[in-house]
Amino acid sequence: MSAGLRVLVGCKRVIDYAVKIRVRPDATGVVTEGVKHSMNPFDEIAVEEAIRMREKQLAADVLAFNCGSSKGQDVLRVALAMGADRAIQVEVDDPVSQKLEPLHVAELMEKIVNDEKIDLVILGKQAIDNDAVQTGQILAARLGWPQATYASKITKDGNFLTVVREIDGGSSTVKVKLPAVVTVDLRLNQPRYATLPNIMKAKKKPLTVKKLSDFGVELTPHIEILKVEDPPVRVPGIKVDSVETLVAKLKEKGVLPSTK
Amino acid sequence: MIRALGVRSRLIPNTLRRFGSSLVIVEHNNSNVEPITLHAISAAAKLGSVSCLVGGSKCSSVAEEVTKLAGVTKVLVTDEQCLENSVAEKITPLVLSAQSKLGVSHIVVGSSTFGRDFLPRVAAKLNTSPINDVIAILSEDTFQRPIYAGNAVVTLRSLDPIRCLAVRGTAFPPSTISDGPAASIESFPLPGAEALGSEASDLVEFVSVEKHKSDRPELTDASVVVSGGRGMKSGENFELLYQLADKLNAAVGASRAAVDAGFVPNDMQVGQTGKIVAPKLYIAVGISGAIQHLAGMKDSKVIVAINKDPDAPIFQVADFGLVEDLFKAVPTMIKLL
Numbered sequence: 001m002s003a004g005l006r007v008l009v010g011c012k013r014v015i016d017y018a019v020k021i022r023v024r025p026d027a028t029g030v031v032t033e034g035v036k037h038s039m040n041p042f043d044e045i046a047v048e049e050a051i052r053m054r055e056k057q058l059a060a061d062v063l064a065f066n067c068g069s070s071k072g073q074d075v076l077r078v079a080l081a082m083g084a085d086r087a088i089q090v091e092v093d094d095p096v097s098q099k100l101e102p103l104h105v106a107e108l109m110e111k112i113v114n115d116e117k118i119d120l121v122i123l124g125k126q127a128i129d130n131d132a133v134q135t136g137q138i139l140a141a142r143l144g145w146p147q148a149t150y151a152s153k154i155t156k157d158g159n160f161l162t163v164v165r166e167i168d169g170g171s172s173t174v175k176v177k178l179p180a181v182v183t184v185d186l187r188l189n190q191p192r193y194a195t196l197p198n199i200m201k202a203k204k205k206p207l208t209v210k211k212l213s214d215f216g217v218e219l220t221p222h223i224e225i226l227k228v229e230d231p232p233v234r235v236p237g238i239k240v241d242s243v244e245t246l247v248a249k250l251k252e253k254g255v256l257p258s259t260k
Numbered sequence: 261m262i263r264a265l266g267v268r269s270r271l272i273p274n275t276l277r278r279f280g281s282s283l284v285i286v287e288h289n290n291s292n293v294e295p296i297t298l299h300a301i302s303a304a305a306k307l308g309s310v311s312c313l314v315g316g317s318k319c320s321s322v323a324e325e326v327t328k329l330a331g332v333t334k335v336l337v338t339d340e341q342c343l344e345n346s347v348a349e350k351i352t353p354l355v356l357s358a359q360s361k362l363g364v365s366h367i368v369v370g371s372s373t374f375g376r377d378f379l380p381r382v383a384a385k386l387n388t389s390p391i392n393d394v395i396a397i398l399s400e401d402t403f404q405r406p407i408y409a410g411n412a413v414v415t416l417r418s419l420d421p422i423r424c425l426a427v428r429g430t431a432f433p434p435s436t437i438s439d440g441p442a443a444s445i446e447s448f449p450l451p452g453a454e455a456l457g458s459e460a461s462d463l464v465e466f467v468s469v470e471k472h473k474s475d476r477p478e479l480t481d482a483s484v485v486v487s488g489g490r491g492m493k494s495g496e497n498f499e500l501l502y503q504l505a506d507k508l509n510a511a512v513g514a515s516r517a518a519v520d521a522g523f524v525p526n527d528m529q530v531g532q533t534g535k536i537v538a539p540k541l542y543i544a545v546g547i548s549g550a551i552q553h554l555a556g557m558k559d560s561k562v563i564v565a566i567n568k569d570p571d572a573p574i575f576q577v578a579d580f581g582l583v584e585d586l587f588k589a590v591p592t593m594i595k596l597l
Binding site: 173 | 345347348349352372373374376377378379380381382383384385387388389390391392393402406407408409410411412413414415416417418419420462463464465466467468469470471472480483484508509516519520525526527532533535540541551552558561562563564570575576577578579580581582583584589592593596597
C-alpha cells in the first residue's frame with residue numbers, strides 16, 4: 001500500500017438538514033417530493049477527509065459511492081467537485097431505494113471494495129434521515145476488516161491508522177490495521193465548498209452508473225415498515241415575565257429538587 | 261462461521277421463538293454497571309427471559325451486581341485481560357458465541373456509543389438487520405424507533421430469526437434490585453481461534469481512553485439537566501451554569517454550537533448526534549432550539565427556555581419560557597434557589 005491508499009467514500013443523498021420534514025398523511029413515510037435534498041452532512045466530512053489524505057499523498061484514488069435513485073448522481077457530482085477522482089452509483093428504482101437497509105448498502109459496498117481493490121472506506125457515522133449508525137460497522141464485519149467509528153482524528157502510521165474516537169464520557173484512541181473502515185464524527189474536519197471552476201471540472205470526471213443486476217445481488221428485506229407517524233406533540237407552554245415567576249411555577253410543578 | 265451461525269439460527273426451536281429470550285450485553289467500566297444497561301435489561305424483560313453477558317477484566321463485581329437485577333436469570337462472565345477495554349472486533353465473536361450457546365432470539369444493548377459500535381457488527385455476522393434506538397417494544401418482532409432527528413416515528417417489523425436491538429435508555433425504566441433469588445453466574449470462555457476466524461488476528465489495538473472527569477450526575481441519567489448554547493459566549497461563562505446545576509443537583513449539557521465553539525467538550529452535546537436525554541426538568545439557556553438539538557431533549561418532562569430572542573424556536577417546545585438576558589436571569593435564579 002506504499003503507492004497510496006485506494007479510498008472509497010459513501011455519499012448518501014438525504015433531505016437537507018435544515019428542512020422541517022413532514023410525515024405523509026397515509027403514514028407510509030415522509031414527504032420527499034419538492035423537498036430540498038443534499039449530501040448527508042457526515043458524508044461531506046468523510047469526502048473532505050479522503051481528499052485531505054489525497055492532498056497529503058496518503059491516498060492515491062478517491063472513489064465516491066452512492067446507492068439510490070438517479071438523483072443520487074447530484075451528490076456524487078458534489079463529491080467530485082470537492083475533489084474526489086471518480087464516482088460510482090448503484091441506481092435503484094425509487095420504491096426500492098425507500099426500502100434500502102444499511103445491510104443492503106453494505107452488501108453492495110462490499111462488492112465494490114472487492115472489485116476496486118479498496119484499502120480504506122470512509123463513511124459518515126450516521127445518515128440524518130434514518131439515524132441508523134450502522135452501515136460502516138456492517139461493512140467492516142462483512143469484509144472481516146477492523147472498524148474505527150465516530151472518528152475525530154485520523155493519522156496514518158505505516159500500515160495502521162491511529163484514530164481518536166468520540167465516545168460517551170470522553171474519547172478513546174485505537175490503532176487499526178489497514179485495510180479498514182472508518183466512520184467519521186462532526187468534529188473531524190470542516191468540509192470545503194466546491195468552487196465554480198471545480199463544479200465545471202467535476203462534470204467531466206468519470207461517473208459510472210451500475211444496476212443491482214450488475215452485481216448479481218437481490219436485496220432481501222429484513223425489515224418491514226408498518227407505519228411512519230408524527231411524534232407526540234407537546235402541549236404549548238407559556239411565557240413567564242420574571243425569574244421569580246419561573247421559579248414559583250417550577251416549584252408548583254414539583255420539578256425542583258429540594259434545594260441544598 | 262457466518263454460514264454455520266446462519267444454519268443454527270434456523271434451528272432455534274419454536275418454543276424459544278414463541279417465548280422470547282434475550283441476551284443483554286452489559287456495559288461497564290470493569291467495576292460498575294453503566295446505568296444504560298439497567299434500562300436495556302428492563303426493555304429485554306418485556307421479551308421474555310433475560311441472560312446477561314459481562315465481558316471484561318477483573319469484572320466479578322460487575323457480574324455480582326447484575327445477578328441481583330430484576331428479570332435476569334443467568335449471567336455469563338468472561339474475565340480476560342484482552343477484554344479490559346472492549347473493542348468491537350473482540351467483543352463481537354464473544355457475543356456470537358454466547359448467542360449460539362444460549363440460542364436467544366434477541367440480542368439487546370443500550371443505545372450508547374459502546375452498544376451502537378459493536379451491535380451492527382454482530383448483526384452483520386448473523387445476516388440480520390440491526391435496529392437502533394428502539395423506543396417501544398410492541399411485540400417480539402415489532403418495534404418503534406425515531407427517524408429524521410425524532411421528527412417521525414417508524415413502527416417496523418423485523419423479519420429476521422434473531423433480532424439485534426439497541427434500546428434508547430430514556431424510553432425504558434431502569435431495572436431495579438430483585439426481591440427473588442439472584443441469577444446464576446457462569447464463567448464463559450473466550451471463543452477459540454477457530455471460531456474467531458479472521459477476527460482472531462490483531463486487527464485492532466486499543467491505545468488509550470480519556471474520560472472527562474465530572475462530579476455531577478451522568479448527563480443521560482440526571483433528573484435535571486441545565487444546557488448552554490452559543491448564547492453563553494465563552495467557556496468561562498459556563499461556570500454560571502455549573503453553579504445553577506449544583507443548586508439543582510443537575511448535569512450540564514450543551515448544544516452543538518457551544519461544542520463547536522470550543523466552550524465545552526463534545527461529550528456534553530445533547531442532540532441528534534450527541535446524547536439523548538429525558539430528564540424531569542431541562543433548562544435550555546442561550547440555545548435557539550435547532551431541530552438537531554430538540555431531537556436530544558424534547559421528551560423531557562418539563563422544558564424551560566431562557567433566551568433573549570423572543571422568536572427563538574426553543575420557545576415552541578418550552579413549557580416555561582423567559583425572554584431575558586441569561587447573564588441577568590441565571591444569577592437571579594441561583595439566588596432564588
